[in-house]
Each structure stands twice: as C-alpha cells, then as structure tokens.
Amino acid sequence: MASPSTIARRSRHRASAVPASRYDKRLAEILRHATDVFCKKGYEGASMRDLSRATGMSLAGLYYYFESKERLLFLIQKHTFSTIVARLKSRLESVSDPEQRIRVFILNHLEYFLANQEAMKVLSHEDDALKNGYGAEVATIKREYYRICVGLLDDLKQNRKLEFSTRLAVLSLFGMMNWIYTWHNPRVDADAESIAREMGDIFLRGVTSGSNTA
Amino acid sequence: MASPSTIARRSRHRASAVPASRYDKRLAEILRHATDVFCKKGYEGASMRDLSRATGMSLAGLYYYFESKERLLFLIQKHTFSTIVARLKSRLESVSDPEQRIRVFILNHLEYFLANQEAMKVLSHEDDALKNGYGAEVATIKREYYRICVGLLDDLKQNRKLEFSTRLAVLSLFGMMNWIYTWHNPRVDADAESIAREMGDIFLRGVTSGSNTA
C-alpha cells in the first residue's frame, strides 16, 4: 500500500483551475502557520512539535500533507518565490521606460517582502538549508528572478549609455532590499511605496549619475 | 566545588596585557574552529559533537572552556564585532573629509567581511539566536557600530547640505555590504578594495547627487 500522502497528493494534481479542495485549503493553512514558526525559530530551530502546536494538528497528522520537514520548507520556498516572480512579470507588461521598469521591480519586491515578512525571512535566511534535489529546484526559480533584474539593468545601461558592473549593481540592490527584514518596524518605518521610492532614488542616482560614456 | 570553567576563566581575568596563556590560546583555537562549523551548518544545525570533531577535543573537554553552546556563540559574536569596531575607530582617526570617512567605513567593513567570511556569516545569520542576557550585550556593540555610521552620514549631509533619510540610507548601505556573504566568490569577484570603491560610488552618488537644498 502506498503512503497516504503519496495517494493524496497525486489525487490533487489533476486540474489546477478547480476550486481549492479541502486538502488544498488545509495544506495552505499549514504552510501559513509553518512559515510563521520557521520565521520565529529558524528552520533547524523549529521542531515538528512546534508546527503541530501552531497548526492545532497532531504530530502524525502533519505527515499526511508532506513527507518530511525538508519538503515542507521546500513547498514554502517554492510557493513564495513563484508568486513573487509571477506578480513581477504581470506588472512589467504595462511599463516600458527602463528606469520605471526598475522602479517597478523594486516596488514589487518590497511590497511582497513587507506583506509577507515571515515568508521572506524564511526564504532569505534558510537559503541553503535544502539538500541537493530540493535546493536545485528553488535555485532555478531564484536564478530566473536574478536574470530578470540583470536584464532590466542592462536595458538601462544601453538606453543611457552607462558604464558599471551589472553584477555588482544587481547584488547591491538585492542587498539593500533583502536586508530590510532585519530592521523594518511597521510602527516606525514608512510603507513599501515610500521605501521603494527612496531606495530607488539612491540606487538609480547611484548607477546613472556621472558615469556616462557619451 | 565550583565548575572548572568558572575557576579557569576567573584565573585568566587578571591582566589583559599578559602574553596569551595556554588557556587563552586554546580557547581562541576553539573559537576559530567553532566559527567554521557554525558558518557551514548554522548555529542550531551544528552540534556539540560537530565542534568536538572539528577541534579534536572531546565532547566533555569543550565544556572546560565555556559553559554552554550559547555562550560559545556569544563569545564569537562579541569578539568579531569588537574587533571590527576597534579597527574602524583606528582608521577613522587619520581621515577628516566626510566622503572619505564614509569610504573608509565601507572599506573597513568589506575587508573584514571578506577576510573573515565565516565569522561574519555567523554574525549576520545568527542575529537573534542569543537569549536575553547575551543578546543584549551583542546588541549594544552593534548599536554603537550603527551609530558611528549614522554620524558619518550626518556629517556628510551637513557638509554638503543634502536631504535624505539617514536611517534609510544607513540601512541600505548595511544591506549592500552585508548581503555580500550570500554571493561573493573569491575566484570570480574582485577584492575588497575594488568592491568597496564600486559600492561606495553607487551609494555616495545615490545620496549626494540631485538632492541639494542649496
């Protein structure tokens, strides 16, 4: 007899446009709670018993929805990253100016980051916690996201005839944005839009001013 | 009878200018190896048995040098942060130009970061792994470091009559610099000096150009 989770997962993989089944809704709920716990205690620091407590489900019951703690982290990371990439692509469709496209990238990133701070902290923090198989799949999505940003910056470079290291600029930008999970306090700091504007100012002035080849 | 580590540590707290005793040297060696292990497996993920293996000392023997795993992390964090602050202060003494002082700050940070990548990863990554007592002491040093950077930026602001949010600028700069532990590859990327120059360019142009009040 196959394990319950194997059967269950397969039975849900038929249509993807179908209204979320009971199984899917419960899984999503577990992922939400798990994200919370991973954020607060870290992946290694959080125990399955912590997750059991947070979800209100028994320890054994959790294993009906995923076959290991590692796969749970994988599901969280994959879902979070896929969502942010999908949203970005959708938003970029309606903007053509190179500078504005970068501002869209920054705003999209920060908005999602601040709205899902727990998830993003888990994503940033548990970067290399996944073993070969799962790690590779997440790395692929991450690389796509990175490549999009490189493309946006190269467009700007070409458009304004600028000279700077794209790699260093992109990674600096990611650093500025991702570090936010260590300091942002909703009661003190501005909202995503304001921060995106200010960071966009610093970054865009930084890479555009004073280094033209023309 | 008091625990060995209590006795031993007290007996070493007499003079601080004395040539490092056997105890101090062994402890420093353990800290080095432990830093390595924490970097590779994370604080929670690394076991005392891992540390025992890495140092070549027995599991029980380690407890002669520190009373808990948490205190070990504390010792690493405190030592690392104290060193970086001390070096910064020394370097700043000979530079007076506001922009150059910020460049010194960036270079000092990145040089130490890249030369002690493991230690800094532990420092960034295990930010809030320490409980109340230990956490507070590390936070104090960290805050001092942060305040120095705020001071440098405020000087620049006043000197050039600029307008921007110091807090956001400082935190953006820290993000740019600290994120480096996720991507720097010594075989591909430039050395600290080059990266410091490029990041300094981006950041300083970003905060100085186009926002004068004069």
Added chain:
DNA sequence: ACTTAATTCGAACGAACGTTCGAATGATTT
C-alpha cells in the same frame, strides 16, 4: 619527589528530535 592545580576524557543522563504505524474517526459513494 611530592603536592597541588590545570586540563582532558569516557560514559552516561534525561530530553527532544523527525518519523512511522495501525487503529480510529469522518466523509462520500453505492
């Protein structure tokens, strides 16, 4: 050489870990 103190270790402790299994529920279909 003898005594004392500093350092190291093997063996074990109880607690917590991730995971499994078979039985017990709850829901759906016949």
Added chain:
DNA sequence: AAATCATTCGAACGTTCGTTCGAATTAAGT
C-alpha cells in the same frame, strides 16, 4: 446500511541533542 475512501491521531520507534560527573592525565609549584 454497507462499503470505500480521506483524514486524523496516540503511542511508540531509534537517534541525536546539550550537558554533567568522576576519574584519569598532564603541567606547575615547592
């Protein structure tokens, strides 16, 4: 109502965790 499937759980598995203790070993002081 019976039968089938989906979901949940209590109880336990073997492992590994951080830490302790008393004895053994090594170095230092006299």
